[in-house]
Amino acid sequence: MGRVDGIACFVPGVIDGEEVRVRIQKVKSRFLEAGLLEVIEASPYRVAAPCPVFLKCGGCNYQHIDYAHQLRIKENQLREALRRLGGLAEPPVAAMIPSPEEYGYRNRISVHVKDGQVGFYAEGSNKIVPVEKCFIASDEVKEGFKDLLKTRPHDGDYLIGEKKRYGGFRQVNNAVAEILKKSVKDAVRPSDEVAPIKELLIDAYCGAGFFAHELQEMFEKVIGIERSIASIAMASRQAAANEEYLAGDVEAMLPTALLAGSSAGTVLLLDPPSEGLAEQVTEAILECPLLGSSMSPAIQQHLPEMPRDSRPNTASNR
Secondary structure, eight states: OOETTTTEEEEOOOOOOOOOOOOEEEEEEEEEEEEEEEEEEOOTTTOOOTTBBBBBSSSOOTTOOHHHHHHHHHHHHHHHHHHHTTTOOHHHHOOOOOOOOOSSBBBEEEEEEETTTOOOOBBBBBOOEEESSTTTOOHHHHHHHHHOOOOHHOEEEEEESSSSSSSSSHHHHHOHHHHHHHHHHHHHOOOSSSSSSEEEEEEEEEEEEEEEHGGGGSSSSSEESSSSSHHHHHHHHHHOTTEEEEOOOOHHHHHHHHHHSSTTTTTEOOOOOOOOOOOHHHHTTTOOOOEEOOGGGGGGGGGSSOOOGGOOOOOOOO
């Protein structure tokens, strides 16, 4: 992002600190959108993007930036979101945890076929960008993509994923998923010197039990809540004796679930959808010790409403 006559201007493919020449493409009420014409003075963090359709395909935004600097950018983005949406003057944001693999990590991709063209949608469009290889897909997914291309597929959408079956939503980066599970586990029980909260874990938006299965041995009782009936069925099939999974909306079921344990003995784990928390959920957790995991800054808008001692500890995974 840069500024033109004091107005914020968003330009894909540019790095902070660069001097560039752009063409204004869209004028909005509070900002501008522009296309990059020339890099006059390049950033020392600029690298050659390996993908030939980078910035044409809508999948990737940072391939032109050195990975270590990408992490610093994302750290600053999170910090600013916490300031702007969360109302925190000095957000407690730690350094980003890097992915073990910069490329070749994604365990599934959605491929689109239209009028004989096979590829991905362009940014903000349903126009197909023809692709022969996805650089962020895992080796197994790349092979699946090759197999699809050989079949000359009919028009439609195709999900290509690794053959190992997972129930419900899962992280697209397997290695980062394991890091995220460990980060959450460490946050729940940070050290042997700290007395653990071990009475009740409530895993809201639990999916198929991604976190709850990992943490169940640390608690006397685990309750998972998820609106997807299929995910709850999968979680229940793999549940230990102390795990219970409930199908329904978190906002409707959380108040009752919180009564299953004392306030001091309960940990509430939140992994909400991108739109964040419903107002009823925020109201229900005001008095509960809270560990939050969120893929979107949307949850941060609820932080000013919460007492300081019940605001979430946050861990970032990429």
